[in-house]
Amino acid sequence: MHAFTYTATKTLAATLDALRTARPGTKILAGGTTLYDLMKLDIETPPAVIDVHRLAELNTIEVGEDELVFGSGARMADVADHPAIRTDYPGLSESLWRAASQQLRTMATVGGNLLQRTRCAYFRNGSEFPCNKREPGSGCAAIGGHDRGHALLGGSGSCVATYAGDFAIALIAFDAVVDVAGPRGERSLPLAELHVEPGDDPAREHVLEPDELIVRIRVPATPAGRGSTYLKIRDRESYAFALASAAVGLTFDADGFVDECRIGLGGVATRPWRATEAEQALLGRRLTPEATRHAGEVAFAGARPGAANGFRVELGIRTVADALRTAGERAVR
Numbered sequence: 001m002h003a004f005t006y007t008a009t010k011t012l013a014a015t016l017d018a019l020r021t022a023r024p025g026t027k028i029l030a031g032g033t034t035l036y037d038l039m040k041l042d043i044e045t046p047p048a049v050i051d052v053h054r055l056a057e058l059n060t061i062e063v064g065e066d067e068l069v070f071g072s073g074a075r076m077a078d079v080a081d082h083p084a085i086r087t088d089y090p091g092l093s094e095s096l097w098r099a100a101s102q103q104l105r106t107m108a109t110v111g112g113n114l115l116q117r118t119r120c121a122y123f124r125n126g127s128e129f130p131c132n133k134r135e136p137g138s139g140c141a142a143i144g145g146h147d148r149g150h151a152l153l154g155g156s157g158s159c160v161a162t163y164a165g166d167f168a169i170a171l172i173a174f175d176a177v178v179d180v181a182g183p184r185g186e187r188s189l190p191l192a193e194l195h196v197e198p199g200d201d202p203a204r205e206h207v208l209e210p211d212e213l214i215v216r217i218r219v220p221a222t223p224a225g226r227g228s229t230y231l232k233i234r235d236r237e238s239y240a241f242a243l244a245s246a247a248v249g250l251t252f253d254a255d256g257f258v259d260e261c262r263i264g265l266g267g268v269a270t271r272p273w274r275a276t277e278a279e280q281a282l283l284g285r286r287l288t289p290e291a292t293r294h295a296g297e298v299a300f301a302g303a304r305p306g307a308a309n310g311f312r313v314e315l316g317i318r319t320v321a322d323a324l325r326t327a328g329e330r331a332v333r
């Protein structure tokens with residue numbers, strides 16, 4: 001591990017002051033559950049970190065009539081266990097419960113969780129394999145290599161690493177917005193615009209500037225929250241990343257036809273993925289097994305499997321169909 005300077009701030013204003021004069025490469029430290037791992041592996045080598053995990057003003061959870069507002073420093077476990085979120089937005093709660101382990105959820109923040117880096121083994125396992133994300137221009141060992149866990153949707157000839165998070169999948173389905181602060185002021189952007197495709201520069205994973213941090217996440221209130229779920233399929237039922245996941249929210253009209261449909265896909269794409277065409281395919285239809293299967297097929301119509309990950313196309317289709325069935329049951333309770 002490289003030596004680094006550690007600074008802990010107590011207010012957002014002090015954090016922004018510290019960022020204003022920070023050395024290039026300085027990183028924000030929140031729960032530390034990802035950054036410290038990557039520093040131990042020498043994948044991240046910041047000269048300094050600014051620890052924000054004690055900022056009480058970022059550790060907030062508000063459930064309003066018009067929106068949910070999560071401070072970026074709220075702990076994953078606290079958001080997952082909030083009574084109103086469990087009742088009115090079970091899909092959001094489940095996306096947090098099914099992430100990581102209880103120890104990690106207790107420490108990790110929702111803001112940090114959004115910005116976690118890929119679990120591509122070639123990226124994390126040192127310099128013996130080429131990796132454009134770790135060392136730009138070196139190549140991609142996963143393309144033509146062991147790609148069982150790599151992306152089916154999105155990607156480029158430079159990188160096919162899967163976005164590993166769960167919470168962002170539920171957030172993208174619910175049109176969440178992130179508020180970001182930096183020395184030049186505050187701005188807001190849809191969560192759907194936070195992460196970027198790898199393109200020719202896989203090292204760049206999101207649109208935040210190095211001196212910006214997420215201060216809060218806002219989710220517009222919707223009746224589809226009650227009819228929601230997050231289904232995560234993985235190699236083992238605890239502490240594993242998704243082979244395929246789906247965040248789904250539904251409402252029905254008075255005649256039992258789908259009135260509102262939201263589908264986010266996880267574990268299968270290079271960034272949080274909204275399956276808008278699959279949503280459209282269900283609107284105005286009854287939620288029959290044929291219709292849910294069809295929505296899954298539409299969601300994966302653009303999949304581009306590699307050598308060893310093709311089985312996850314059918315897995316993803318079934319994941320979407322099963323999640324829709326569960327969400328439909330909840331929507332009519």
Ligand code: SF4
Nearest residue numbers: 120131132140159160
């Ligand atoms: Fe690196 Fe991306 Fe290729 Fe993995 S998929 S080896 S992260 S460039």
